[in-house]
Each structure stands twice: as C-alpha cells, then as structure tokens.
C-alpha cells in the first residue's frame with residue numbers, strides 16, 4: 001500500500017462517510033427512523049417525507065452518487081464507504097477495515113460546511129463506530145472543503161450551464177438563488193469554533209462561485225427542507241417563499257444553485273426539482289437548477305488534493321455542539 005497520495009500524512013485507506021439513503025420502498029421507514037431517532041421530528045413531517053421518497057420508488061439518489069464518486073476517485077489507496085443512516089453502515093465498514101488490516105484512514109465526509117449535522121455528528125458517528133470495533137483503525141477526518149477551488153470550480157461550471165439554459169430574453173435579469181439545508185437557528189448560532197460558521201461558510205462559497213460565473217450579478221442564499229417541530233425556529237427564508245417574493249418584485253427568472261449539497265439527494269430531486277419547479281411553473285417564472293458537484297472532475301480531484309495535505313488539526317471539542325435530544 002505504499003502510495004504517493006496521502007503518504008505524507010501516513011494514510012493507508014480512504015473512507016468515504018455519507019448520510020445514506022433508502023434504495024427501495026421497504027427501506028424508507030426504517031431509514032427515516034434512523035435519521036430522526038431522538039430528534040423530535042413530528043410524525044406528520046415523517047409521513048410527508050416518506051411520501052417524497054415513495055414518489056421515487058423509495059430510492060434516494062444519494063447512494064448511487066456515492067458509488068459514482070468512489071468509482072471516479074483516482075487515489076492510490078483502498079477506498080471504503082460507510083453511512084450514518086443506511087447500508088453500508090459505518091460500523092460494518094469500520095469492522096471490515098479492521099479485518100483488512102487498515103491502521104490509519106482518512107475520512108472524506110460528503111458534507112462541506114460546519115454545523116452539528118454536517119460536522120460534529122459525523123465525528124460522533126465515526127467515534128461510535130470505532131468504539132464498537134475493538135482494534136479499529138485510526139480515522140482522521142479531512143478538513144472542510146467549502147472554499148476549496150475544486151468544489152468552487154465544479155459549482156461555478158454547473159451554475160454557468162444552468163444559467164445558459166434559461167430562455168435568452170430573461171437570462172440577463174435572472175437571479176442566482178443559492179440553497180442549503182435549513183437547520184435550527186440555535187444550531188446555526190453554535191456552528192464552528194466561534195459560532196455562525198454554517199451560514200458564513202455557505203455565503204463565502206456562494207460569493208466565490210458568483211465571482212467566477214458573473215461577478216456583479218445579484219444573488220441570494222436561502223434555505224430548504226426545513227424539518228423539526230413548527231415552534232422551533234429554523235433558518236429562513238424558505239426557497240419557495242423566496243421564489244414568490246422574487247416573482248412579486250419582478251425578477252424575470254431564477255437559477256437555483258444547491259450549494260449546500262455535494263451530490264443529488266432527495267432534497268434536491270424533490271424539494272427543488274419537484275416542489276420549487278412546480279411553484280415556478282405556476283408563477284410563470286422560468287427556473288433552472290445547477291447540477292450538484294457530483295463527479296465533476298475538479299470535485300473528484302479535490303479529494304486527492306485533500307489526501308495529500310498534512311493531516312488537519314482535529315475540530316476543537318467545543319465546536320458544533322449537539323442540540324438537546326428530544327423524544328419524537
């Protein structure tokens with residue numbers, strides 16, 4: 001396993017860590033129960049989300065996207081893959097890594113920004129999986145890559161392509177609307193080492209993308225896929241409310257850029273391509289959606305570049321704290 005990639009930091013394997021998603025109708029409810037265990041998501045919300053998955057035959061695009069990314073990666077290390085919420089589960093993968101003799105793996109997490117859900121929770125998942133496997137390998141989480149030139153270049157290319165598919169007469173006036181998964185306001189406040197990192201990092205990535213695509217074009221950052229009980233405040237505005245507001249202001253067209261997701265998820269194919277697209281149709285407002293980073297060559301090469309960096313310092317234990325667990 002003498003490798004060029006990652007040899008400085010001494011890795012002998014790459015572990016891709018993701019959220020996981022169902023791959024058939026029977027998987028949907030058990031998957032959702034894994035996601036929301038102890039998190040106080042109301043039953044009605046769960047049934048609503050179940051229906052989104054069932055519209056697509058119970059299949060989320062996320063696992064396929066993980067497989068495609070892994071196939072596209074060009075690294076001189078064995079690659080493993082483990083998820084938080086669905087097969088292949090992280091714990092099973094860590095067990096296999098141990099059996100294969102892996103000693104020190106780098107973890108690439110398919111979430112680019114800092115928050116409890118997108119950083120600390122993955123660190124906790126890794127710790128829990130290691131604790132369940134005696135002799136488990138050391139696992140070093142690679143750094144956050146929201147502002148990495150590879151991620152930015154991929155999203156800039158995809159944004160340019162989506163703008164170019166708008167009808168010509170509305171293209172010049174079209175607004176770029178960046179979207180990310182909403183999180184509770186309390187979680188946003190405590191994101192990162194000094195708070196507010198989730199929103200600040202998303203804004204920075206959006207700014208870098210706009211700079212490459214069309215500096216000076218107006219853009220917004222809005223939120224999608226709100227969950228949780230209605231009395232708990234989450235980041236706003238929601239993308240659909242925002243589309244209505246833009247339409248009322250006379251904005252002639254929109255290109256949505258799901259900057260918060262690194263590949264297609266149910267949130268992208270349902271909340272944007274179905275719900276937001278239907279709304280735009282009703283409003284008579286042309287809408288296109290930028291592809292996620294997925295297997296864009298610059299995003300793929302970014303992973304190898306991250307592996308070649310010196311091992312990052314671990315997140316301070318105080319950053320991105322877990323929210324209080326609520327019974328559902």
Ligand SMILES: CC1=C(CCC(=O)O)c2cc3nc(cc4[nH]c(cc5[nH]c(cc1n2)c(C)c5CCC(=O)O)c(CCC(=O)O)c4C)C(CCC(=O)O)=C3C
Pocket residue numbers: 019020021022032035036039041045046049060061062110111112115117118181182183184225226227228260264265266267
């Ligand atoms: C910040 C963030 C990311 C981005 C970072 C990352 O990528 O990790 C993300 C990704 C994802 N979220 C996903 C799915 C879900 N998220 C939920 C619920 C929640 N998400 C939250 C936050 C985030 N989520 C939060 C604070 C909750 C409330 C409950 C809790 O505190 O955990 C629920 C429950 C039902 C509902 O929607 O209410 C589902 C089904 C999928 C898979 C989709 C697929 O199958 O394609 C992916 C990639």
Ligand SMILES: [Fe+2]
Pocket residue numbers: 114115119120192193315319320
């Ligand atoms: Fe963190």
